Amino acid sequence: MENEVSKKNLSLIIPAHNAEHIIENSVIEYSNIFSDFENFEIIIVCNACTDDTLEVVTKLAEKYPIEILNIPHRGKGNALRRGFDKAKYDLMGFLDSDNPFSLKKIKEMVYSLEDYDIAIATKYLKGSLKNKKGIKDSQIRRLVALGGQTFVRFFFGLKFRDTQAGAKFFRRKVWKSVGNNMICVGFDFDIELLYKSKRHKFKVAEFYTPLVKYEKFSTVRLRYLAGMVYRLIKLRFFH
Ligand SMILES: Nc1nc2c(ncn2[C@@H]2O[C@H](COP(=O)(O)OP(=O)(O)O)[C@@H](O)[C@H]2O)c(=O)[nH]1
Ligand SMILES: [Mg+2]
Numbered sequence: 001m002e003n004e005v006s007k008k009n010l011s012l013i014i015p016a017h018n019a020e021h022i023i024e025n026s027v028i029e030y031s032n033i034f035s036d037f038e039n040f041e042i043i044i045v046c047n048a049c050t051d052d053t054l055e056v057v058t059k060l061a062e063k064y065p066i067e068i069l070n071i072p073h074r075g076k077g078n079a080l081r082r083g084f085d086k087a088k089y090d091l092m093g094f095l096d097s098d099n100p101f102s103l104k105k106i107k108e109m110v111y112s113l114e115d116y117d118i119a120i121a122t123k124y125l126k127g128s129l130k131n132k133k134g135i136k137d138s139q140i141r142r143l144v145a146l147g148g149q150t151f152v153r154f155f156f157g158l159k160f161r162d163t164q165a166g167a168k169f170f171r172r173k174v175w176k177s178v179g180n181n182m183i184c185v186g187f188d189f190d191i192e193l194l195y196k197s198k199r200h201k202f203k204v205a206e207f208y209t210p211l212v213k214y215e216k217f218s219t220v221r222l223r224y225l226a227g228m229v230y231r232l233i234k235l236r237f238f239h
Helices: 023-033 053-060 076-086 103-114 139-156 172-178 189-199 222-238
Strands: 009-016 039-047 066-071 091-095 118-122 167-171 204-208
Touching: 009 023, 009 076, 023 039, 023 053, 023 103, 039 053, 039 076, 053 066, 066 076, 076 091, 076 189, 091 103, 091 172, 103 118, 103 167, 103 204, 118 189, 139 189, 139 222, 167 172, 167 189, 172 189, 189 222
Parallel strands: 009 039, 009 091, 039 066, 118 204
Antiparallel strands: 091 167, 118 167
């Protein structure tokens, strides 16, 4: 059977909440980097946008292979789940709408699925929350990341340096195994994905992928933390 990677079929999900100012460039750059793929689709999942994201992406869909989903309630995880359920191709993954990573590295991640089931980006080097070469997240973000990753390591036994980077790719079989009954509807989605994948013993490759661009605009708010912790406790102890 022909290998899925050599077939180069990719469904890329882009979650978008109020991304009108950045998403156009990102879609163009993502489409360029995967232009040599045999089959490529972008599924943009807009949530609760109060700006013109929907209009911007509807216009882009005239030129690029874009499918648009529009759902009213916030939640990046829920958006990703909806996107993956719709994905057509053998390789699937998601990238943020603000395109903060080196796309050369992103492509390497996709190619690594020849040997791995899942490829995830990490913004942090081993043993530190510094990224020596790349652009750094703000200090408060790095501090929250340190606390978060310690929690994740302790409760879920996930020994990754960064579970939260917005660049993850996997084979369809992974989604088939873990995509049912997802409960982490927010930024906690990534942890559920990795935790369930660990139970299925999927092979994960971690790629050091420093930020090449620091996008100050962020939709992440500290007030989402309580909901995330609640769902993660439910996941760990009741699922
Ligand atoms: N569909 C959807 N996308 C979201 C939601 N919240 C954040 N996003 C997207 O998730 C990605 C990461 O968000 P961002 O604010 O850049 O996070 P940060 O880079 O970690 O500060 C971006 O593509 C956002 O547009 C949401 O509620 N729904
Ligand atoms: Mg961002």
